[in-house]
Amino acid sequence: MPGWLNLANCFTLLRLVLVPFVVVAILNFQGWRAVELFAAAAVTDILDGAAARRLGLATQTGAWLDPIADKFLLSGVFLALAAVRTVPWWFVAVVFGRDLYLLVTAGALMAFTHIRKFPPSRWGKASTFCQIAAAALAMGRDMLNLGSLAGLAAVVLWISTVLTLWTGVHYTWRGVRVLRAH
DSSP states (O other), rough: OOOOOHHHHHHHHHHHHHHHHHHHHTTTTOOOHHHHHHHHHHHHHHHHHHHHHHOOOOOOHHHHHHHHHHHHHHHHHHHHHHHTTOOHHHHHHHHHHHHHHHHHHHHHHHHHSSSOOOOOHHHHHHHHHHHHHHHHHHHHHHHHHHHHHHHHHHHHHHHHHHHHHHHHHHHHHHHHHHHHOO
């Protein structure tokens, strides 16, 4: 068995496997199934981090794979939610635009410098948390048809938008500082 294949990374791989099932459930208007699968995927995110830290199973592969799994999950969910008109397309554009910007910037830094590590910041983690909450609230709002949940979902969507944009600025600032240090 390869050295990178451990319990923590298996949870991350499971999250990747769950992505198409969550997306299909959303697109087929299977609200409960979508929420259950999304919740299962979120639990794998908690479990992979706990296993990596508490059991000493952190690997470089896991450090790369975990954020990729998060992006696949959230990107797939937001695309599906926009396709069924649960979240606005402009929000998907903000999330994808920021992620594409960060990916291109990291690629350029790797191509032209010796920088190879791009650790997440607290702001990045907060942004991911808000995006997860926005997706869960949007799915819950449609499933339960609760007016009070609609207001909360809208507020969290806007907070997620602001944090997503802010993290793009913050990661740019961090990148400039790292470049100056090199």
